[in-house]
Amino acid sequence: MPARWNCGRVERVRFFEPRDHDVCLALLDSNTPEFFAPQERADYVRFLCTHRGPYFVLERDGEVVACGGVALYPDDAAGVQLDVDSAGLTWGMVRRDLHAQGLGTALLEARMIWLRTHAPQVKEVRLSTSQFTTKYYARPGFEVTRITHDGFAPGVDAIEMRYVVVPLARP
Template sequence: MHRPYRPEDEAACLAIFTSNMPDLFPPQERAEFAEFLKTMTDPYFVIEDGEHLVACGGVFLRGDGHAAGLSWGMVERSRHRHGYGRALLQIRLDWLRMHAPEVQAITIDTSQHSAPFFAHMGFETQQVELDYYAPGLDRHVMQLLLVRSLG
């Protein structure tokens, strides 16, 4: 089950972040994520399995509204490869289709560890910056072009 983020989800989302350190997120980004959770104004979602939060992630519109980005998406480490990442991406794509149909492209910043997942989902790498997040943790800027049917 998924739903919008609520302030009482903060501790669980921070625990999900921590479960992915240091491989997917460097420890120094935890404070940035905590601040994001306190101040965000864009849509952010959580996925629950029973009463346990297992994933979280958001979406935001860029510039003229024809582009969007995905923010702070993550799945609890013990739940990797169980379909939660795919579900979280689909929730965010569905939100964009419903609330921002003018979006033509979605851009993400991710690491080399998550880039293969996003490539499998149709995202294409636009740029790679080595050691961007931390030593050994590279930045992959990736984009998904949305195809709109004419008529």
């Protein structure tokens, strides 16, 4: 994937590699307990070791500062129900001290571009998030489809959202 220029810094999205395991855990830890419940860490460790779909990291000046994936298989979907024409977004996060700098948006755009390019059959993208990030996902057009109060942990609701993929115009 191409590099992005942002305020004089080079950002690059690439595929997750095993050497990224510990830094991705550190990203999760930096967002716990504000955005992730402590008990989710074990699920994330399991995901990093077993996921089949693409998982990406975003580097800024060579340092991994964000990560997130795409699920095309139900066992990768982190609780999101998938079918033949849907995909999920998985475990997206930005290092806590770098929130609100456009890194999450760059990573989301890269994941959506990957889906359009590699999974053109996908008509809907689904995700499960908390009440702390629904406004972020609503900005590009994700809509809430279900809320489960305390679904992730006490005080952390599980909110399912979806984005309907608009087909690209054919020339």
